[in-house]
Amino acid sequence: MAQEGFRPRYADEAILATIFLYRERRPRKVDRGMIRFRNEFYTHEELLRLSGEWVEVRYDPYDPEWILVFHRGEFVCRAEAVIYSSMKDAELAARKIEEKHRRRKRFLEIYRELTRGIPDIRQFSEVPKEERPQAVFGRPKHEEPPVISEEEFERQLAELAAEPAQPEPQIDEEAFARELEERAAMQAEENGPVFVYKSDRYMYLLERLAKGEGISAEDAAFMAEFEAEMDQTEASYWDDYCRVMFEREREEITAGAVGTPAQKDIGGGEPCEMSS
Known part of the structure; x- marks a missing residue:
């Protein structure tokens, strides 16, 4: 080896990231395959398996289109910024719809893989007859509405007609408008x-x-x-x-x-x- 001399080698992306890219001091949490970083959302298929996990982010401050993601010291992926489509851009909207369908299909594949070994995931129609009473145990029975006679109905109707009409309450429009403004201000402050x-x-x-x-x-x-x-x-x-x-x-x-x-x-x- 000493006689062969120095041979240059290409460094992989993870090594270059640890040398040249900025490291975010605070870890970021993966939420449904996405990471929020600097008011943007970044996504990648590999992040679907890390939902709920905390990851480390490295980034180029002059290129916000992508970030590198590390989990427990290991390189995971290069996550791309989510593109917000517009109804005016039909091509971009179609591409985002296709990406959404692909991500949903991938999520279902991972879900089936994780739940394949879980027993007794059955619908009620698939439960054997001898087990069905236990499946519906505790379900409240349907209660029939009370039935009254025609004479009783006429009597109650006459009592209602004989009651004096209640005067409609007067509404102070200025006070009502002021209350609406106060509620709107409180709602804006809370939200x-x-x-x-x-x-x-x-x-x-x-x-x-x-x-x-x-x-x-x-x-x-x-x-x-x-x-x-x-x-x-x-x-x-x-x-x-x-x-x-x-x-x-x-x-x-x-x-x-x-x-x-x-x-x-x-x-x-x-x-x-x-x-x-």
């Missing part, structure tokens, strides 16, 4: 977005700003604090992400999208400069 990671909240606020929507003083303070904690690499990544997002919003408006006055002002200034 507001919930973020597990600071990066998800920061991305959500960037998207609101790109659309010309306002943010609260608390959210603005959070963004300033988040930006102050960034290192140079993270600040560069978010700066590029923000510029692409604002540029896309500007192009949609230029192409004729209907926007608010706040949206039309996106082109001015430098909205993506990091404070760090």
Whole structure:
């Protein structure tokens, strides 16, 4: 071996990932064959077997179309970002429908494989007669409605007709409208977005700003604090992400999208400069 000298070899994808790609510090949980990462969903067939498991993610901050997934130190797959189809793009919609059918078929195959050895999975029609009483034990019997005579029915009808009519309650329209507004505000507050990671909240606020929507003083303070904690690499990544997002919003408006006055002002200034 010493006489043969050095022979270059190609490193596999997992080795290159451990050297060059960023590693997400927090593990991600697989949910029905998908992983949520940086406000995107990523999927692969191999992830179907890992539903409910925690995995490690490595990523390229300049290419959000894919991530590499590791489970217990072993490389699993290269998961691709989920493409959101549009009814205007028939080819893309057809491709996503076909992908959904293929994933469903694959899921059923894995389900049958996992449940093949489980005994006594039968429908009631397949249960032998001697076992059927136990299968329906405890089922409540059907109760027949009470039957009353015609005279009793006429008497009850006459009593109802003799009762004085109840006056309709008066509704204060202003108080009613005010109550509806209060309930709507409470509902919006209760159903507001919930973020597990600071990066998800920061991305959500960037998207609101790109659309010309306002943010609260608390959210603005959070963004300033988040930006102050960034290192140079993270600040560069978010700066590029923000510029692409604002540029896309500007192009949609230029192409004729209907926007608010706040949206039309996106082109001015430098909205993506990091404070760090």
